[in-house]
Amino acid sequence: MDLAALRDLRLRVQGLRQPPDASAPESVQRFGAVQAQEFVPAQWGLAQRIPVEDRPDAASTRADLDAGRILRTHVLRPTWHFLHPDDARWVLELSAERVHRANGSMYRSTGVEGDVATRALYVVVAAVAVGHRTRAELAGALAERDLPSKGVPLTYVLMLAELERLVISGANAGTQRTYAAFDERVPPSKPRDRADALAELAARYLASRGPATHRDFASWSGFTLTDSRRAFSDAVEQADAAGRPITTVDVDGVDHHVAASALEDASDSGSAASGAPRADLLQAYDEYIMGYAPPRAYLHRPGDAGLHAEFPLHALMIDGVMVGRWAPPLATGAPKVRIVPWRRFTAPEQRALEASVTEFSRFHGADVSIAVEPETAPG
16 A cells, blocks of 8 residues: 555545544544644544534534533643543543653652642642632632642643543633533443553554554554554454454555455545545644654655644645645634645645635634635745
């Protein structure tokens, strides 16, 4: 399989082409965990993976978050992720120990350890026990007791509370995010065996991001290469036993795992690249970009330098290849999508871009125009 075929298959498996019939919460569950560093752009990324006729707008996605049908917390590498409530407990239990080790030096340097950490967690738990609380409200409660309440130390207090399954995302308070009691938003479940949980996460990863390697999974999840190799092996064994085989494809001499059904579906449907071009306005941390290990050669043309997330600019794609950057409308002024192209677009590509902006406008519930800047070199 060459890079063009890999690109096409990943677009399909990711749901960016012929998305499965699923709601936003169901899409999150299919992925296992979805990177959500940037709150609103990440919601757009979810909507893009839902069929156009059923695609939610921003208000509907926010309603899912407010109601707790989608949750957001620090997990895995760690960074912000969306999780389904049925998965939040076991995914956090699986990754918390490793994240705590990674955070160890920061806990020490910020003073969030020992008695200070214990007292801080007690304050946070008491605050969310009577309602959802903003970061500022939790900071105020901590400050009253001379506990870490500002900047990086506050960040690590709250992350510690998340990893200990004491708090998780609550309903928005206007434009501010809140924290809620973990057990209020996450249903109870029995502890899972670590190997089984890791295999389940790997299976979800492959079902939503294949073809991929265990190195890709390690880069995305933060687990070691040894853990990731074992997780892939267990996931393949369990899938075979369940009659849902996972196979391998050779991409430039490297074996990549993918569900056999995904290969069959792609063969039945034909190549997406054979028709009119498709443009995608992907958020900078989209799973199509950040779900794999660098250098991510599938994202660019041969000879181009490696690409990376560059928030607040996002990734402008034509048929899965990055051809520029884009930025959503500013909070003030006329609503315009800013386009920073790396090359001149053909007429069909321009039409594809306009169609993608129309979908973006529909998601946000406002007419958005396009402001195209002069061509610039990739960077």
